[in-house]
Amino acid sequence: MTQKVLVIDDDPDVRYFSVSSLEEAGYIVLEAGDGAEGREMARAEIPDLILLDVMMPRESGIRLYRDLKTDVALRHIPIVILSGIGEKSFLKSQQALVAEGQAALPAPAAYLEKPVPAETLISVIQRILGREGQASRS
Amino acid sequence: MSKILLIDDEPDILRLLAMSLRADGHDVLTARDGETGLAAFAAQGPEIVLIDIKMPGMDGIEVLRQIKDRETDAEVIIITGHGDVDNAIEALKLGASDFLNKPVRDATLTLALNRAQSKIDIRRQLRDYTSNLEHKIAAATQALQRQAHFQAKLINSSDNGIVATDRNQRIVIYNPGAERIFGHAAAQVLERMHLADLFPAELAREFAQGLRRDSKRREMPWRETVVVSAAGEAIPVRFSGSILREKGRKMGSVAFFADLREIKALEAELVHKERLAAIGQTIAGVAHGIKNILHGLNGGSHLVDVGIQRQDSERLTRGWDMVKRNIARTADLVMDLLSYAKERSPDFEDCAPNEIVREVFELVREKAVAADVALALDLDPAIGRAALDQRSLHSVLLNLLSNAVDACRDDPDADKRRQVILRSAREAADWLRFEVTDNGHGMTEEIRRKHFHSFFSTKGPQGTGLGLMVARKAVEEHGGRIEVNSAPGRGTTFTVHLPCRAAGA
Numbered sequence: 111m112t113q114k115v116l117v118i119d120d121d122p123d124v125r126y127f128s129v130s131s132l133e134e135a136g137y138i139v140l141e142a143g144d145g146a147e148g149r150e151m152a153r154a155e156i157p158d159l160i161l162l163d164v165m166m167p168r169e170s171g172i173r174l175y176r177d178l179k180t181d182v183a184l185r186h187i188p189i190v191i192l193s194g195i196g197e198k199s200f201l202k203s204q205q206a207l208v209a210e211g212q213a214a215l216p217a218p219a220a221y222l223e224k225p226v227p228a229e230t231l232i233s234v235i236q237r238i239l240g241r242e243g244q245a246s247r248s
Numbered sequence: 249m250s251k252i253l254l255i256d257d258e259p260d261i262l263r264l265l266a267m268s269l270r271a272d273g274h275d276v277l278t279a280r281d282g283e284t285g286l287a288a289f290a291a292q293g294p295e296i297v298l299i300d301i302k303m304p305g306m307d308g309i310e311v312l313r314q315i316k317d318r319e320t321d322a323e324v325i326i327i328t329g330h331g332d333v334d335n336a337i338e339a340l341k342l343g344a345s346d347f348l349n350k351p352v353r354d355a356t357l358t359l360a361l362n363r364a365q366s367k368i369d370i371r372r373q374l375r376d377y378t379s380n381l382e383h384k385i386a387a388a389t390q391a392l393q394r395q396a397h398f399q400a401k402l403i404n405s406s407d408n409g410i411v412a413t414d415r416n417q418r419i420v421i422y423n424p425g426a427e428r429i430f431g432h433a434a435a436q437v438l439e440r441m442h443l444a445d446l447f448p449a450e451l452a453r454e455f456a457q458g459l460r461r462d463s464k465r466r467e468m469p470w471r472e473t474v475v476v477s478a479a480g481e482a483i484p485v486r487f488s489g490s491i492l493r494e495k496g497r498k499m500g501s502v503a504f505f506a507d508l509r510e511i512k513a514l515e516a517e518l519v520h521k522e523r524l525a526a527i528g529q530t531i532a533g534v535a536h537g538i539k540n541i542l543h544g545l546n547g548g549s550h551l552v553d554v555g556i557q558r559q560d561s562e563r564l565t566r567g568w569d570m571v572k573r574n575i576a577r578t579a580d581l582v583m584d585l586l587s588y589a590k591e592r593s594p595d596f597e598d599c600a601p602n603e604i605v606r607e608v609f610e611l612v613r614e615k616a617v618a619a620d621v622a623l624a625l626d627l628d629p630a631i632g633r634a635a636l637d638q639r640s641l642h643s644v645l646l647n648l649l650s651n652a653v654d655a656c657r658d659d660p661d662a663d664k665r666r667q668v669i670l671r672s673a674r675e676a677a678d679w680l681r682f683e684v685t686d687n688g689h690g691m692t693e694e695i696r697r698k699h700f701h702s703f704f705s706t707k708g709p710q711g712t713g714l715g716l717m718v719a720r721k722a723v724e725e726h727g728g729r730i731e732v733n734s735a736p737g738r739g740t741t742f743t744v745h746l747p748c749r750a751a752g753a
Contacts, residue, residue: 121540123570127547130563134554165536194539224543228550 113239116140116157118148118174119192128161128192131228135236145174152184159219159239161231164193164200172203179215188219188238192231197221250365251275253294255285255311256327257303261352265298268354274361282306286314289322296323296364298348301335309338316343321371323364327352409485409505415459415498417443417452429485429505431478447503448475451487455501458491466491475505484508537581544574587643588718594637594726598751601634601641601680602627605672608645612653619657621686622667630674633751640722641682641746644730645670647719648684648742655688655740680746687739696734 115137119125125141132139140155142148152160160178164171171193178184191200200221208214220234252274256262259280266276277292279285282305289297297315301308308326315322326339326347336347345367346360403410409426413419422437430437430446437446444452451473458465468489474482489503551567554560609625616623649670656666664687671683723730727747734740 121544123544123547123573124540126566127544127551127570130551130554194536194543224539225546226543227546 112136112138113158114138114140114155115235116142116148116152116155116160118142118145118160118171119163120144121163124163124192127228128231131231132161132235135232137235145170148174149177152178152187153181156183157187159235160187160189161235162189162191162218164191164195172200172207175218176204176207176212176215180213190220190222190235190238191218192222192224192226194224196223249273249275250296250361250368251277251292251294252361253277253279253285253288253292253297255279255282255297255303255308256300257281258300261300265352265357268357269361272358282308282311285311289315290318295368296325296361298325298327300327301332301339302329309335309342312339312342312344323368325360325364407507409507410502411443411446411505412492412500412502413443413455413459414500417456417459417501419443419446420500421502425507426505429475429477429483429507431481443501448473451475451489451503455489455491455503458489459498459501461498463491466493472508484512534581534585537577541574541577541581544570544577548574584715584718588721592640592722592725594640596635596749597638598633598635599638601631601636601748602629602672604638604641605645605670605682608642608649609670611646612649615650616653616668619653620666621653621656622665623653624667624669626669626671628671628673631672631680634680634748635751636680636746636748637726640726644719644722644744645682645684647715648744651715652684652686652688652740652742655686655690657688659689661689661737675745678747678749680748682744682746683741685739685741690736690738690740691732691734692736696732 115132117125117128117132117139118141119128120143122143125143129139129141140151140157142151148160148162151157162171162175171191175189175191178187178189191197193200201217204215219238222231222234252269254262254265254269254276255278256265257280262278262280266278269276275294277288277294279288282303285297285299286306288294299308299311303311312324312326315324320343324339324344326336326344327350328336328339328347329350339347345364348356348360403421403423406423406425409429410421410423411419411426412421418439419437419441420439422434424434426437427434432441432446443455446452447455454465454468457463458468468487470486470488473485473487475485475487477483485508486506487503489501491498492500492502548567548570551563551570553567555562555564555567605627606625609623613623649668652668656668659666666687668684668686668688671681671685673681673683675681720730723744723746728745731743731745732740733743
């Protein structure tokens with residue numbers, strides 16, 4: 111069965127880049143332009159992996175990550191962060207929430223700091239989904 | 249009860265008197281002649297001695313003299329024969345405290361003993377008082393010395409400079425702290441300089457006025473000022489002073505100086521560190537912006553590659569658009585950074601502010617139409633012409649108006665009739681007001697707190713996170729202020745108050 115990847119990013123260019131790279135690698139790709147839409151789609155579709163941006167208007171990736179990882183139905187889904195924010199800053203903001211009394215969360219399956227070439231993005235996701243590559247469309 | 253020595257050669261009288269005195273509770277010693285009596289006196293130290301004048305060998309007068317030689321305070325009562333007035337007078341001259349005629353009657357004896365005893369008591373009390381007084385004086389003197397010593401130590405070891413004068417403004421106290429601040433050695437200053445020689449003119453004048461008899465001034469509360477050291481260095485200090493009085497008379501003055509050099513140096517260091525932190529934050533923000541742009545360029549060129557390889561014109565177009573957009577983003581970021589970094593003083597020029605508002609309005613109209621936002625203009629004709637910095641006004645309004653359209657476009661409420669109003673008004677002869685009101689998504693408290701901060705953007709890739717900061721900087725450089733009023737879901741109003749000058753001035 112072909113695996114489903116959900117791409118959540120507010121930047122249409124970045125989204126298009128990720129989506130087309132993943133489609134080329136043979137995944138079924140779902141897209142969402144903000145956190146709220148992303149959460150709805152994750153619940154409805156239960157994807158095999160989520161590619162998540164951190165800095166987004168309306169609902170930040172930091173909060174969405176927390177929501178996804180505390181949702182019983184969704185927390186098993188591996189999440190790959192793709193962001194211009196450094197991994198340290200992301201972990202620090204999660205620690206700050208933990209210090210406020212919120213639950214500690216597992217680290218993301220992978221953290222990719224922009225800029226990320228298409229090859230890197232695909233190889234990281236393939237490693238996580240345990241495949242040496244899906245059938246290419248070409 | 250007293251210790252009494254009886255000296256009499258007649259054993260019957262001796263026994264009788266001794267019995268009677270013992271019956272009264274006294275401690276009685278007896279002696280049958282002068283020598284024995286003197287030996288007993290030396291050995292036992294009785295308080296009262298009764299001596300019979302007429303004795304064989306050493307007579308009573310001689311015993312009295314020798315006792316008085318030994319102990320001037322000894323109470324000696326002489327017993328004389330009836331009418332022996334000469335001897336009695338002689339005895340009194342020699343210091344006997346009393347005399348009794350024979351035969352000695354109990355009543356007179358008791359009376360004499362009581363008198364002697366009370367004399368002893370008074371003397372003892374006096375002695376006690378005196379020694380007490382001496383103790384007290386010694387203790388008080390010691391305390392005073394200690395206090396004075398303590399005060400001197402306190403003054404000497406105080407970190408603060410302490411300078412005190414007598415009523416003629418002559419310096420009488422000048423501690424090491426003052427030496428450190430003023431740089432003059434104590435020997436040059438004490439008793440030699442007057443306040444006017446040491447203090448800055450303004451400070452010396454204050455003290456001179458305070459010391460004048462008619463002046464009511466007593467305290468000069470702490471304040472920051474600057475003194476000049478012997479080497480000519482201007483030294484920042486905190487200063488306080490007071491006029492000293494004793495029983496209503498002015499006796500001098502005292503001034504305290506806290507050296508602020510170190511504190512000022514620390515403050516400067518702190519400002520420097522804050523600036524470094526701000527630079528660090530700015531760089532982090534710039535780096536984030538650049539990383540996003542790089543990712544876009546990366547993605548764009550990847551799509552162009554794939555498009556060329558596969559003859560896929562959709563990908564090619566999309567990729568090329570991405571590259572172009574990210575080049576534009578680079579330009580935006582660089583321009584915003586430059587205008588933020590540049591200190592600019594406003595250039596007041598004659599203009600028609602409403603014309604500038606209209607220009608900005610035209611510039612944003614296309615974007616508003618594309619975002620389905622109704623743009624309205626409400627101009628106050630009373631503004632006419634005024635002198636202000638046109639470039640600042642233009643860039644600030646463009647920024648705010650463009651933001652307002654974004655706020656409407658990004659509003660998730662689809663039923664709303666989206667609109668933005670741009671207003672101008674004359675507030676006073678030399679103040680103009682510009683308002684940009686939108687009914688877009690508004691700001692939460694959290695966003696309102698951050699919206700003037702660097703690199704904070706709710707617009708994702710569309711914002712550099714510098715726009716409002718640049719706008720505020722331009723308004724403040726122009727001497728104006730910018731205010732914001734916002735309710736989440738209902739919209740936002742930015743108000744710019746800008747000072748202007750009369751046209752042609």
